[in-house]
Amino acid sequence: MVLPNDFKVMFFWIILLSQKLASSQPSCLGLGDFSKGNKTLELSIMGHRNQSGHWTTQFLLNEESQRSHQNWKLDLKHTNNQYGGVNSFHIKGAVIVPPPRPLDYEHIPGIGFYKFHYGSKLTFQEAHSTCTNEGGHLAILNSQEEATALKALYKRHSEAGGPWSYIGIYDQNKARDFVTIYGQPLKETGFPKWHPGEPEDVKRGGFCGCFVRDSGLLADVGCGDKLSFFCEYDLSWNNL
Ligand SMILES: [Ca+2]
Structure with a gap:
């Protein structure tokens, strides 16, 4: 057999x-x-x-x-x-499977790829969707170097961009415990630096996060406000 x-x-x-x-x-x-x-x-x-x-x-x-x-x-x-x-x-x-890198994002060596949407002002939700549709996300500041780079980018479009610009943090529980759009606590991002007096009292209703043009620090703002915004494509996708 x-x-x-x-x-x-x-x-x-x-x-x-x-x-x-x-x-x-x-x-x-x-x-x-x-x-x-x-x-x-x-x-x-x-x-x-x-x-x-x-x-x-x-x-x-x-x-x-x-x-x-x-x-x-x-x-x-x-x-x-x-x-x-x-x-x-x-x-x-x-x-x-990283998303393809958007071609019109500006490369800041060693920090990331960014697009400053200074022309069209959108709500936080609209800004979030715009970045996602481009293959990026609302920018998340992870270091002083990144904040400094975005402040310089902001400065180039200072007037058009307005004094505040959305980034990817928000007050998820409306309890002043800001997190990123991915749920990471702000204090763990590497740049939890608020503009003096920010975030304001919860009664003011500022449940979304923004970047302050003049100080290069963080502030809260109403999620329905129409603001400029920063999109980011993570440099880390290139290092996988
Ligand atoms: Ca970042």
Whole structure:
């Protein structure tokens, strides 16, 4: 009898997720729907052991969405450990698909890519959507160097930009605990520096964050105010 050179299938998983892309988008003030359409993610893991006891494990990942999948990057790490007489093998992977860099964003070396929308004045929500549609996000200040660079950019359009310009922070709980549009506490951003007297009392209703032209510091402002705004494309996408 000829035994097939085959395998015993030990396990087979399929994880099929259909979800709104909105789940990976920042939730911002609950004022809008950030969804871009349906996204399907399928992960298959198949393990075999042949008759000599060798294991083979295969992974298959399929993802379908309306977004382009150019410039994707794969980060894969593995470890092999032994503890208490038990051997363990771990694989940890990440597939990263950064948004394409907007071509009309200004490159400030070592800091990032920015666009100052000084011509059209929008609400915070509209500004957020505009940056997102461009492939960026409302700018988040992460260092004094970044604030200094944006202040210089602001200065070039000082009159048109007006005295305040939206950036990507807001008072999520209306309790003076500002966070970024990604939910990171302001104090962890690297630039939690308020203009003197800011943020103002919660009764003033300034629940969105802005950059003050003359001081280069932060202030609160009403989310419905029509202001200029800064969009950013993270430099870190280039370093993945
Ligand atoms: Ca930044």
